[in-house]
Amino acid sequence: MTQNSVFDNKTKTILSDITLTAREKTLLGFEQRFARVNDQLRLLLNLTDLATWSIQHHQQKLQICHLVAEQYPLVIFHGDVGTGKTANAECIANRLAKESRTEESLLFKLSNNVRGSGRVGEMGTLITQAFAEVIQSAGKTRRAFLIIDEGDSLAASRSQEHSHHEDKVAVNTLIQCIDDLRRSGGRVVVFLCTNRLSVLDAALLRRAAIVEEFSRPNDSERGDLFKLDLAGLQYSAVELAALVKATGSREGRPNWTYSDIRTRLYPAALARAFPNKPLTMTDLLNCANELRPSPVMEDK
Template identity: 60%
Template sequence: MSQTEIFDSETQAPNPVLTARAKTLLGFDARYAKVHDQLQLLLAADDLDRWSSRHHGGQLAIVDAVADQYPLVIFHGDVGTGKTAAAECIANRLLAESRTEDATIFRLSNRVRGSGKVGEMTTLLAEALKRVTASIGKTRRAVLVIDEADSIAASRAQEHSHHEDKVAVNTLIQGIDDLRRHRGRVVVILCTNRLSVLDPALLRRAAMIERFDRPSEEERRELLLRDLKGVHITSAQLTKLVELTGPHGDAPGWTYSDFRTRFYPAAIAAAFPDEPLSFDHLCNAARNIAASQAMEDR
């Protein structure tokens, strides 16, 4: 695997594409407001001494404890609930607000698991952490987003856990421990569908664990209103679509990705190229699409 393949993306922040994407994420501003203060603290650990001196006339004992927290955040929730997109957009806005002129958002590739050769995953993971650390130099910042984190961070106590997997988890834990010396200039965001399978040592280290849920009735209505702007549908028809995309019996409601990767393309495909998109196209598509199977286990 070449160096560039370790990451799916390396984005210089602040990034205008991520700034624009944040505006399309339902509930992003409320989510950002919820996590902002604690994440800002993680990224500004090196400023705590100055804050303490300015406001308290000296070094507070509590500052050392806070500055020494692990730069780890966990976003968990069901499949298709927008964890990774939110992670990148949240990191982008935080870095913009911190006025860091040269920062990078890395998204780790699942290819880091390698091809199964002994020691390969551990080597690639160590290389990824090394590259992230090297990117910050003496003044810059970086955020590492790890999607589907359960694939490389599952509990070492599981019966089916292979030696290679255990060593990789050890490498990740040690890497996060080592990042503390950079006092907040590198933060790791783990995104997972299965919180309960993550290694307990990682859960203990997390400065924040944030849950992402499937959209509520109100959120589905808001999403449809936003995405179907310009399509002629009545209030009653909108309510019907909200109902069709909600939970039914044992079936869960739709995820955000159900709307945008399956529902909208199916509806447009039925209308294109000879008819305008109508409620009938939308309704028929909604009736023929089942919600993604629930994967979150806690």
């Protein structure tokens, strides 16, 4: 296994990226979420400037600056499957890079290949190699964002009875790598995305500077999503309300996720119309009534 194979697709994406800039416009609630985490992320990315800020505004280096400068550059996004955690992490990193306008930024996304093939010590070695490449790529003049998707597969609590020795070693290694990132002075920030916050190791949770929850869209949010996605399609307010209801919780089923709607409902409806007739709200409603939303990922 080569070192580069621990990252998805390309080894790195140079930010800002026009594809990610376009994608953020499709993420419902992105602006509100970005505004909510932006100030603290900006602080994480500029820890080395705290002393200058303190002297400028307080004529001394405040003790609080020493304490804050010791925080870990770790952001945890958690929530049910299909709620947009990874997509938001990518687009938030891209927006931060775009708005900084000072340095080139890089985006890395860790692949499940980091778990290795089962050889003793392999997973810990691959995690160490991945962090080393990210840090080296950032160097002294660039910033880097590392996204760890399905983070519970790498960072599950070491206290679990069924936790294998190799998994415990991997968690130890991951924690050590995140600890070491404090020496980068905010040049590297890790986004860890997980469906199950409760299974993450307690030591990792304590290190998170930001913990942000993602939920399935409620009725109002699904209505906004349909208005965004179905622009150009003729439908009435009654039909829209029916589609919102059809994708809501009923008969013991949960609300549909963003992913359920965009990757299952829309393709199924288009398949009924293409290539011989126009897409109608009836197509969407019929599919919504026939398909089932993805089950809730139990966080326990």
